[in-house]
Structures are given as structure tokens and as C-alpha cells.
Amino acid sequence: MLSIRNLSKTYANGVRAIDDVNLEIGQGLFGLLGPNGAGKSSLMRTIAGLQAPDSGSIHFDDTDIVADRPAVRRVLGYLPQEFGVYPRMSAQAMLDHFAILKGLTDRRARKAEVAARLEQTNLYEVRKKPVASFSGGMKRRFGIAQALLGNPALIIVDEPTAGLDPSERNRFNRLLARLGEQAVVLLSTHIVDDVANLCSRMAIMGGGRILRLDSPQRTVGELRGLLWRKRATIEELAEQERHWTPIATKLSGGHTWIWVRAETKPGEDFESVEPRLEDAYFETLRRHGLQAS
Numbered sequence: 001m002l003s004i005r006n007l008s009k010t011y012a013n014g015v016r017a018i019d020d021v022n023l024e025i026g027q028g029l030f031g032l033l034g035p036n037g038a039g040k041s042s043l044m045r046t047i048a049g050l051q052a053p054d055s056g057s058i059h060f061d062d063t064d065i066v067a068d069r070p071a072v073r074r075v076l077g078y079l080p081q082e083f084g085v086y087p088r089m090s091a092q093a094m095l096d097h098f099a100i101l102k103g104l105t106d107r108r109a110r111k112a113e114v115a116a117r118l119e120q121t122n123l124y125e126v127r128k129k130p131v132a133s134f135s136g137g138m139k140r141r142f143g144i145a146q147a148l149l150g151n152p153a154l155i156i157v158d159e160p161t162a163g164l165d166p167s168e169r170n171r172f173n174r175l176l177a178r179l180g181e182q183a184v185v186l187l188s189t190h191i192v193d194d195v196a197n198l199c200s201r202m203a204i205m206g207g208g209r210i211l212r213l214d215s216p217q218r219t220v221g222e223l224r225g226l227l228w229r230k231r232a233t234i235e236e237l238a239e240q241e242r243h244w245t246p247i248a249t250k251l252s253g254g255h256t257w258i259w260v261r262a263e264t265k266p267g268e269d270f271e272s273v274e275p276r277l278e279d280a281y282f283e284t285l286r287r288h289g290l291q292a293s
């Protein structure tokens with residue numbers, strides 16, 4: 001269990017990137033959603049021990065991971081948003097290098113571990129190729145292979161599927177789902193559908209704060225029966241927005257639609273819509289005066 005209490009962090013430039021965050025995260029996949037600048041990476045870097053918080057605590061089971069940074073390294077696998085690779089090194093050699101850094105000193109055990117991670121991420125066949133020559137999806141899978149060295153009980157992945165094509169994204173998500181069967185996996189993403197599909201619990205973050213903490217199902221469920229949409233031309237939009245505070249304006253079938261939350265049907269030409277997690281996400285941000293990006 002990862003337990004975060006009253007965590008805050010303000011950077012030297014005055015930005016309060018983490019603002020009194022409290023989270024309890026058990027085994028399985030936990031999704032962290034939020035617009036650019038919400039503080040997701042800051043939170044993940046702080047949990048990973050790459051930067052110290054100003055106040056608050058982070059415990060993983062009984063280990064204080066703010067005070068005991070070497071202990072974090074023993075339990076943690078981290079895939080950062082930016083993941084650099086050495087241009088000419090093969091996947092196998094580079095993974096071996098990371099394994100040494102992780103403290104796997106026994107040569108034979110290390111070799112077996114590297115091979116197992118390459119198999120697990122479907123990269124064994126291409127292990128002799130330079131990582132720099134890999135496709136985006138393969139590089140991300142390599143990033144996970146590196147994060148899985150030493151069998152971590154806590155895995156943090158920061159926007160792992162950004163820029164991947166749909167089949168690579170699927171493949172990557174299946175891998176994440178399997179990891180969630182044995183570890184605490186914290187997944188930060190902009191892709192709302194990934195959270196809906198993969199995570200049993202989630203948080204929406206904005207302005208450094210946790211705006212909502214629940215399961216995707218309950219988060220969506222609260223909007224059921226309250227969501228309406230109406231077709232509007234671009235010219236009508238500004239006029240419409242004077243009457244309703246829209247959750248979002250969306251394009252569908254080549255038309256623009258205005259989406260609103262209301263207890264009862266807001267007007268003749270509105271139709272009721274079944275909410276999705278994306279709608280609940282937009283609605284939560286709007287309620288807090290924030291916009292998705």
C-alpha cells in the first residue's frame with residue numbers, strides 16, 4: 001500500500017506543483033488524470049525520490065520513502081515521461097547496464113533477469129538491435145523492461161502511451177494490466193479511455209490538488225441522467241454559451257455539439273446522453289475553473 005499524506009511541493013519559481021495531496025493506493029492500477037501542468041509528473045517524481053517534498057509523508061507499506069531513499073530504489077520501478085537512450089547500445093546491453101545500476105551484481109542472475117524482462121515486454125527477438133533504432137512503441141516497452149528490473153512492488157509510469165499507434169497502445173496496456181495483478185501501479189495519462197479501461201481507482205488532479213478520488217465507474221455514474229447535448233453552429237456557440245455553462249463543446253459526425261449538465265432537460269432541442277469518463281473529467285475540471293488540455 002502506498003500512502004501519501006499532506007504532501008506539498010513549491011518550486012523555486014513559486015509554482016505550488018503539489019498542494020496538500022492525500023492518497024492511499026493499493027495493489028492494481030491507479031490512474032492519475034489531469035491537464036498539462038496539473039502536477040502529475042511532480043507527484044510521480046516526488047514518490048520516486050527524485051525530488052524532496054516541502055512537507056508531508058510518503059510511505060510504502062512500513063517504509064518511509066521520503067526519509068529512506070535507498071529503500072525506494074529497492075521497491076520502485078519508474079518509467080519517466082522523457083526516457084533517453086544511448087544511440088548505439090543494444091537493448092540487451094543497455095538493460096544489463098541498468099541492471100548493474102539497480103544493484104544486480106551477480107552476473108548469472110543478472111543475465112537471467114535481463115532475458116526475462118526482454119521476454120516479458122516482447123523484445124527478446126530484437127535484443128541485439130540498438131534501442132535508438134526502435135519504434136516509439138518498442139522504446140516504451142523497453143522503458144517498462146527497464147522499470148521492471150528487480151521485480152518492483154511499486155511501479156510508476158508517466159504518460160506511457162503518448163504518441164503510440166492504437167495497436168501499440170493496446171499491447172502496452174495489456175502489459176500494464178498484467179503488472180497490476182502483482183504490484184501497485186501508478187499510471188499518469190492524458191488518455192481518459194486508458195484510465196476507464198485499465199484502472200479500478202483513479203484521481204483527477206488540477207492545480208496541484210486532488211480534485212476527485214474514486215473509481216472510474218462511480219465517477220461516471222454521478223453524471224448519469226444529468227448530461228445533455230445540443231447541436232449548434234459555430235455562430236450559435238457563443239450565444240448558447242451565454243445561456244448554459246457547457247461542460248464541453250465537441251465535434252461529432254462533422255457537427256459541433258454543446259454538452260451541458262442539468263437536473264432536467266434544459267431545452268426542447270437538447271437530447272440526453274450516456275456519460276463517459278471523459279465527460280466526468282471535463283465536468284470536474286470545469287467545476288474547479290480549470291480546462292482540459
Ligand SMILES: Nc1ncnc2c1ncn2[C@@H]1O[C@H](COP(=O)(O)OP(=O)(O)OP(=O)(O)O)[C@@H](O)[C@H]1O
Binds near residue numbers: 012035036039040042
Ligand atoms: N523543475 C521545475 N521548476 C519549476 N516549475 C516546475 C518544475 N517542474 C514543473 N514545474 C511547474 O509545476 C507545475 C506542474 O508541472 P508537472 O510537470 O508536474 O505537471 P503535469 O501534470 O505532469 O503536466 P504534463 O501533463 O504537462 O506533464 C507546472 O506549472 C510546471 O510548469
